[in-house]
Amino acid sequence: MPELPEVEALALDLRGRLDGRAITRIHVATFSALKTYDPPLAAIEGALVDDVRRHGKYLDIEASGLHLVMHLARAGWIRWKDDVPALPPRPSNKSPLAVRIVLDEQDGATPGLDITEAGTKKSLALHLVRDPLDVPGLASLGPDPLTEDFTQERLAGILRDAGRKQLKGVLRHQGTIAGIGNAYSDEILHAARMSPYKPADSLTDEELTTLYAAVRTTLGEAVERSSGLAASELKAEKKSNLAVHGQTGQPCPVCGDTVREVSFADSSLQYCPTCQTGGKLLADRRMSKLLK
Template structure:
């Protein structure tokens, strides 16, 4: 699952590669991906890309037509969406993932939006204001923004009887954190994934708030400039507990275990996070 550090790097890549290029067409390989049925992608033909912005795990590709502004293509990457870039004449990639949407440029370059999931999660919208689209409008604060203050986090965590793992992944609460980084944040903060947010002490809330910013800030720095076809591999390699079931914790040496009920999708360290007692 792409999360905010990878999506931010992708937005930067699109800004660098696509800004100033003219869109020839946007082709839907899977019509279900379009969420704005009254705004067809044809609206983007002939428009020049002016930039790209990130909203949580979404990217908006902004455009302008000659003599005025234009709509944006808002991309939601969901659980398994990603992107592939090619210039005119580039060979097709081996073992390519299914392409859901193709953004073709007049000079022959192409941005292909892919989805590796068993069910379609990638989606696109054509919109005059991405911030008004439901998927963006409902987002909570970005953890690296000035809005994510300690006081704001206290207001979020202090009243929620929800397990920390689930709370961190709730996009309406915090934008951009998914399964992998929630594991990494909780491990670094030495907190159990199943404890309720409202049960945290003041010191634990302060530690978690700082750790969220530290872990994501380091990930943003590490992902920046990495080619988009290497983003997933770099992310996987950086994980300390997520996806490391059965391996030794790099902090204490205990065995990393699966969070019960996660079907192997989430991990934690008993010594670092649950007082040495494995979750039942």
């Protein structure tokens, strides 16, 4: 799933490509992706792009006072096309193409953006609104962890309010902190040397300082590495710099212990026992059942 660093890089890349360009047409190939009807999509056709911004994990293309806001969900992505086909795409459950944004012609070609979503579970969401806060999920976002007002004191308040909830869940809940997902919550907790199951309100002052630094450093460095990369390069960049997430069975780059996994119904987490849990293996009920 694209998280804060990748969406930030996508916004930067698209800002350079789209600035001052006109959106001439929008073709919806997967009708379930479109979540709004007022204003209609036709309202943005012919509009000039003024800016591209990020709100948490949402991408916001602003054009002539309207906002095309998209959430790429777990398997969505954006692909730049130097020249899109003249014919609109046909609706198909087998094609990953969800939405095509066609831009004004330039140098004999018609560039555009293909918004795709892999897999059969379709969760990608596209909203055309007059104000980004008209998007329900965006309006309920927590603070952005890389802004100046996200202080250590603010994090302390978030953890205190979360009570006995596990750190992993608190970090990735978008209404609590915006932009952190499954991958970077694993990475932050590994950098902080904390168990994903550690209760949020149990941190000492020293641990709070460590966690705050891990949030800012892990995300900040990922944004810095991704900055300036084209959309086609971002996935590979992310994967090549993950210490534990998606690295089950591989040696921890810090201590050399084997990275372990806990599986859930629709996701999993990865961690290093030596770095994060004092050598203790966390219970994985799904794997335990398979081994019986």
